[in-house]
Amino acid sequence: MISYTVLTPPDGPDRDHASTLFVADRFVWSALLLPWIWLLTQRMWFAAFVVFVSECMAIFILRQSGLGTVGLLAIIAIHALVALEGGNLHIRHLIARGWNVAGQITAPDLATAEEMFFAGLPEPVATPLPSAADWAKPNSSSTSGWNAPALGLFDNTGAR
Numbered sequence: 212m213i214s215y216t217v218l219t220p221p222d223g224p225d226r227d228h229a230s231t232l233f234v235a236d237r238f239v240w241s242a243l244l245l246p247w248i249w250l251l252t253q254r255m256w257f258a259a260f261v262v263f264v265s266e267c268m269a270i271f272i273l274r275q276s277g278l279g280t281v282g283l284l285a286i287i288a289i290h291a292l293v294a295l296e297g298g299n300l301h302i303r304h305l306i307a308r309g310w311n312v313a314g315q316i317t318a319p320d321l322a323t324a325e326e327m328f329f330a331g332l333p334e335p336v337a338t339p340l341p342s343a344a345d346w347a348k349p350n351s352s353s354t355s356g357w358n359a360p361a362l363g364l365f366d367n368t369g370a371r
Contacts, residue, residue, distance in 0.1 A: 213237050215316045215324040216302050221309030226283050231313070232305070239297040246293035250315055253297075287351050339341075 218232040247266065250259035266289055273282025293300075306312065312356040319322035 212317050212319055215314040215318060215321070215325075217316065217324075217328055218302070218305050218310045221311070223311075224313075225287050228329065230330075232310070233316075233321055233328075234298055234302050234305070236302075236319070238297045239294050242297040242323045243294035246290050248295075249297065250293065250300075253301050253304070254301065258300060259302075262289060262293060 214236045215233045216236065218234060222362045224231055239249065247259045247262040250262060268288060269285035269289065271280050271282075272278050272285060274280070302312075314328065316324045318327055318338050
């Protein structure tokens, strides 16, 4: 089961919830392979810069004689840390930008999580349609006395 955090935009959710985000709290494989590029794709500029500089320093340590193992372990640790905590970092970044947490859902996949979240939302209030009797009432502002044939597709004698 995967835990999903539901986020709504700073202006509030739109009518059809198209901008509502479901961020999974799980291992991110693309962040394991290329962490700073994954951070750039998520628009986390400062975190991407910090990870890039940290990797450069680890590569520098890797090239030093006798410190190759330390440099390699540092690179692996950086990649694993971003892959494990990437989703949480993305959620914190969105909250800092003004997004609102609407809830957390545990589900086996994204489609099920969306169904569970949207099923719990209140139904919109339906406005009643006018009855047929209201349409049959003559309108006082109609064109009474107009007896000429209609030029267009519809005539104006129906008072609607």
